[in-house]
Amino acid sequence: MVIxxxxxxxxxxxxxDRLRTLDELCRKHYHLESMFKYSCVLELVKxxxxxxxxxxxxxxxYTRAIPEQIKERGLLVxxxxxxxxxxxTEHGHxxxxxxxDFIKSCWSDFFTExxxxxxxxxxxxxxxxxxxxxxxxxxxIGLYGGEQVMMCFDFDDSIGMKLSEIGKPLLIRCALNPSKxxxxxxxxxxxxxxxxxHKLINPEACIFDQDGYQSIAVTKDDIVNIEVLPE
Numbered sequence: 001m002v003i004x005x006x007x008x009x010x011x012x013x014x015x016x017d018r019l020r021t022l023d024e025l026c027r028k029h030y031h032l033e034s035m036f037k038y039s040c041v042l043e044l045v046k047x048x049x050x051x052x053x054x055x056x057x058x059x060x061x062y063t064r065a066i067p068e069q070i071k072e073r074g075l076l077v078x079x080x081x082x083x084x085x086x087x088x089t090e091h092g093h094x095x096x097x098x099x100x101d102f103i104k105s106c107w108s109d110f111f112t113e114x115x116x117x118x119x120x121x122x123x124x125x126x127x128x129x130x131x132x133x134x135x136x137x138x139x140x141i142g143l144y145g146g147e148q149v150m151m152c153f154d155f156d157d158s159i160g161m162k163l164s165e166i167g168k169p170l171l172i173r174c175a176l177n178p179s180k181x182x183x184x185x186x187x188x189x190x191x192x193x194x195x196x197x198h199k200l201i202n203p204e205a206c207i208f209d210q211d212g213y214q215s216i217a218v219t220k221d222d223i224v225n226i227e228v229l230p231e
Contacts, residue, residue, distance in 0.1 A: 001222065002056045002175040005127045005189060008197035011048065018044050019197045026201035032191060032208045041194065049190030052178060057189055058224060059125030059176040059212065062132070062140040065167045066227050075174065075218035077119040080111055082147040094162050098176055103159060106152035119147060122175075122213040125176070127192050130207045131230075132171070140170035169231060173224040176214065183212040 009016055022044070035041045061075060080085075085108055092100060120156055131137045143150035144166035153160040178189060185191065187212045195208035 001090055002058060003052050003189070005052075005057045005191075005192040006058075006129070006196050008193045008200070011051070011072070011193065013047055015044070015051070019194070022194075022197070023201050026198045026205065028207050029198075030202070032195045032198055032206070033118050035198075038118070045190035045194050047190070048193050051227040052189035052193070055178075056175045057127065057181075058128065059127060059174045061125050061172040061174060061180065061218075062137045062170070063146050063172065064141050064144045064163075066096050067168055067170060067228060070170070070172060070223065070226055071137075071146055071220060074220040074223060075123050075172070077121050077123060079216045080148040084111075087145050088151050089167060094166070095159070098161060099162075100180055102105070103152075110152045111148075119138065121215050123215075123218060124211060124213045125174070125181070126209055126211065128186075128196065128207055128209045129171070130209045141171075160214075168195060169229040171227040171229055174218045175222045175224055180214045181212045182214065184209055184212050187214070 004010065008019060011019075011125050018040075022035075022041060024114070025041065029035050036045075088100065088103075095103065131227060139150065142144065142155060143153060143160055143163040145163065150163050153163060155161070155164060191208050192210060195205075198205045
């Protein structure tokens with residue numbers, strides 16, 4: 001079973017019944033954290049989190065890529081130098097020799113020994129679509145290759161213009177094993193699901209999401225779906 005953290009009403013009835021008892025609190029509060037002082041909320045978060053941890057959850061990966069490659073390969077785990085070398089092998093013909101020299105120079109300056117360990121061999125995810133449309137996702141879906149390729153460039157420079165012509169803007173939903181995903185908060189799955197319910201009851205509420213990453217590949221069988229986003 002794969003749990004979509006944005007769809008709390010698809011949880012088992014025992015959980016949805018408990019969620020409905022929170023409706024009055026949801027209407028009064030705009031931030032999930034302010035509801036944690038109520039034991040009924042925190043206990044529900046913990047119980048839902050445990051339920052999710054024993055199953056799989058949907059992780060959302062934003063990128064600009066070639067959909068057919070994702071369908072064939074899944075999402076691969078590679079270090080940055082491998083990603084950049086593959087990019088030049090597959091797409092170097094799109095750039096002049098001077099542009100390639102410039103690209104390599106920018107990469108050399110940006111991808112330092114201090115930067116690389118935080119990004120190498122990691123696939124990053126969100127768990128709701130709240131990030132869609134913000135400045136971070138704009139670059140991820142607008143410029144080809146992910147952060148390991150496009151971080152040095154912008155939409156209005158000559159390199160960025162060419163990067164924006166490769167691939168398609170994609171939202172990729174993946175079935176993830178929670179035990180393999182590193183997040184940065186306690187009880188992440190329970191918090192996101194309760195927050196999603198909070199938003200259903202109180203449209204003005206702030207949705208809670210969490211960045212996460214894993215260091216194992218997402219196989220093609222664990223790709224739930226690939227959505228091509230509008231340009």
